[in-house]
Amino acid sequence: MTFQDCFPVWNKLNTDQQNRILGSLMSRAVKRGAILHNGDRDCTGLLLVASGQLRAYILSEEGREITLYRLFDRDICLFSASCMMRSVQFAVTIQAEKDTELWVIPTEVYQSIMAESAPAANFTNELMASRFSEVMWLIEQVMWKSMDRRVAGFLLEEAAIEGTSQLKITHETIANHLGSHREVITRMLRYFQSEGLVKLSRGMVTLLDEERLAALSD
16 A cells, blocks of 8 residues: 555646655654644644554643544644644644554645645645644533533444453543543443443453443434
8 A cells, every 4th residue: 555545636646746746755653642743832744644643632731631532544634744834723633543554745745735736735725724623523522411421332342443442441541532530430330230231350351241332422
């Protein structure tokens, strides 16, 4: 799989634009837990995931995290190049959730091509709109959905991503994804266990009744 195969508007760029991207393109391999982009002071560039999994999150002044969205194979992260959009001031951190291979287009290169290419500009606007939709969805979840429904939904989402009902995940990690406290998540998971929805063990949450979890999350 090549960069050309994964970049959606590659065939709509002219030869000069394609050569400029290839001439500046960087390949990176990062280990799980690595920080690729750290807040609005960084301008890492446009990230395109070849394989692996990334997490975009924000950090409060109190040190609490909440996941904005996740990135999988062929996904593109635009907020890591947010410095090219002066009206956007998101202090987003990008972290590898799994060992990940990706490509990086330097911000100045992509910005110059976006200024020349209508397809690249349109694609960027669509991508930004999509990410903002995800952020707005998250805000709705936080404001209007109870924590038990959010935890149930997260467990089901995680099971779908990992392809298993046996999740190797800590209560702290779940709290970081949902912008909550570990103690709150622990109480909620213990309640789920008492209701026969999950089974808890050290570093593991096993889903026992996904149908009831789905009904709860809805």
